[in-house]
Amino acid sequence: MSTVDTAWLRMDSEGNQMMIVGVAMMSQPIALDGLKDALTTRFLAYRRFRSRVVQDVAGAWWQEQDVNLDDHVVNLRLHDAPGGGCNKPALQGLVGRLSQQPLDPVLPLWQMHLVDNCVGEDGKVRQALIVRIHHCIADGVALVGVFMSMFGAHPDSQLHRPSEVAVELAEENPWEQILLPITATTVKAIDLSSAMWLKSMRLWTDMPAVVGKIGQLGQTATKLALDAVKLTTMESDSATRLKGKPNGRKHVAWSEPLPLSEVKAISKAYGCSINDVLMASVAGALRAYLRSCGDTVDPACEVRVMVPVNLRKADGHQKLGNAFGLVPLVLPVGLEDPVARLREVRRRMDELKGGYTALVAMSVLGVLGATPKQVQNEIQNYFARKATAVMSNVPGPRTPLYLAGSQLDQVMFWVPQSGDIGIGVSILSYNGGVQFGIVTDDALVRDPENIIRRFEPEFEKLVLLALMDEV
Numbered sequence: 001m002s003t004v005d006t007a008w009l010r011m012d013s014e015g016n017q018m019m020i021v022g023v024a025m026m027s028q029p030i031a032l033d034g035l036k037d038a039l040t041t042r043f044l045a046y047r048r049f050r051s052r053v054v055q056d057v058a059g060a061w062w063q064e065q066d067v068n069l070d071d072h073v074v075n076l077r078l079h080d081a082p083g084g085g086c087n088k089p090a091l092q093g094l095v096g097r098l099s100q101q102p103l104d105p106v107l108p109l110w111q112m113h114l115v116d117n118c119v120g121e122d123g124k125v126r127q128a129l130i131v132r133i134h135h136c137i138a139d140g141v142a143l144v145g146v147f148m149s150m151f152g153a154h155p156d157s158q159l160h161r162p163s164e165v166a167v168e169l170a171e172e173n174p175w176e177q178i179l180l181p182i183t184a185t186t187v188k189a190i191d192l193s194s195a196m197w198l199k200s201m202r203l204w205t206d207m208p209a210v211v212g213k214i215g216q217l218g219q220t221a222t223k224l225a226l227d228a229v230k231l232t233t234m235e236s237d238s239a240t241r242l243k244g245k246p247n248g249r250k251h252v253a254w255s256e257p258l259p260l261s262e263v264k265a266i267s268k269a270y271g272c273s274i275n276d277v278l279m280a281s282v283a284g285a286l287r288a289y290l291r292s293c294g295d296t297v298d299p300a301c302e303v304r305v306m307v308p309v310n311l312r313k314a315d316g317h318q319k320l321g322n323a324f325g326l327v328p329l330v331l332p333v334g335l336e337d338p339v340a341r342l343r344e345v346r347r348r349m350d351e352l353k354g355g356y357t358a359l360v361a362m363s364v365l366g367v368l369g370a371t372p373k374q375v376q377n378e379i380q381n382y383f384a385r386k387a388t389a390v391m392s393n394v395p396g397p398r399t400p401l402y403l404a405g406s407q408l409d410q411v412m413f414w415v416p417q418s419g420d421i422g423i424g425v426s427i428l429s430y431n432g433g434v435q436f437g438i439v440t441d442d443a444l445v446r447d448p449e450n451i452i453r454r455f456e457p458e459f460e461k462l463v464l465l466a467l468m469d470e471v
Contacts, residue, residue, distance in 0.1 A: 009136035015246035022413035034404030109134035151401035237304035246422040249442035257433025280342040283331035284458030301334035305391040389423035396430035
């Protein structure tokens with residue numbers, strides 16, 4: 001197991017389990033055997049899904065074993081809501097409870113729940129597939145790819161086992177592949193940044209020495225080292241009710257889809273990216289939630305979210321493992337004007353583009369995976385205290401997908417939060433729609449639906465102002 005994957009393996013805590021959790025809403029029920037067939041053909045082709053994790057003082061590795069799918073697939077049925085109708089809160093409650101339940105360490109670290117009788121807000125009865133996979137197996141981008149590979153483009157699509165070459169490529173260490181093309185000078189910068197991270201508290205007292213070392217590096221390496229300094233010396237964001245010690249009890253909620261075409265139109269109207277619009281809507285929703293709780297939101301109030309950035313090459317091959325870095329984005333929650341908020345988000349996003357923060361963060365995570373667990377915990381907790389949430393935005397398929405003849409209507413996922421971070425926001429687009437999801441710790445937010453329902457109104461404010469030509 002790579003040191004990056006090992007680092008994720010060791011991040012489990014009482015407050016946060018390092019699982020990626022997903023929910024797929026199927027238009028028609030699929031048979032349990034149909035799901036197992038898809039898992040056998042696609043999931044179990046990859047060694048990691050057939051292997052348990054073994055650890056000792058020297059590290060961790062995959063130990064292949066026979067897999068009994070009955071240990072990994074559970075079939076449940078939701079109770080009807082009192083008086084009938086939508087029972088989405090019951091499904092969200094189930095997902096929340098599963099998000100805090102550790103995976104069985106004697107088995108490969110994944111599990112699925114096939115849940116019948118899920119009545120949506122539109123009154124339609126669907127079937128939910130809840131997926132839980134440990135982050136040490138792969139990151140969100142990789143797991144979305146593997147999960148979606150179980151689906152076909154047509155109701156009668158036949159699944160085929162991936163080729164041996166594809167399986168071998170998927171098991172390659174993505175961290176090594178990312179670092180191989182980097183020059184020796186740049187690698188020295190990564191080594192320097194790692195040392196800076198591990199000795200972060202010394203930076204404040206020894207900055208002249210650090211600057212001197214940076215001056216000896218090339219242009220690319222200098223940028224790497226400077227980004228490392230920024231990362232290690234960033235101040236904490238604003239103290240809000242969204243920050244605090246998690247207790248491990250989780251709540252989840254997700255929105256109904258917004259038309260992606262509308263989001264694209266608004267991004268064009270404001271001359272920014274789709275991502276900028278979505279991030280600004282998140283900032284507005286958090287602001288509205290804090291105000292609804294009676295909190296004073298100062299104009300200088302800022303919420304830092306850690307955003308995963310994919311570092312894989314777009315070579316068309318499925319890759320497992322973790323190949324991303326976390327980039328800190330500070331949301332201007334204190335700005336009341338939606339347009340000003342969007343422009344500030346765009347400016348801050350532009351500042352992050354072209355930097356090496358994600359590469360530095362990933363390389364240092366690899367270093368931490370080789371250090372004693374106590375050292376890793378202390379350093380990751382130090383940085384977790386600098387942020388309020390983790391936020392991910394993954395583009396999904398643009399056309400409908402099918403599993404065992406049933407159409408995938410909606411799909412949502414949540415990435416885990418490390419250290420004392422207790423908020424996770426996810427954005428996923430699929431089949432012409434985009435959805436917001438949120439997971440919160442009970443110690444911080446007990447009613448995540450109160451945040452979720454504020455995303456669409458914040459987006460609609462941007463729509464209205466664009467129509468009024470106040471861009």
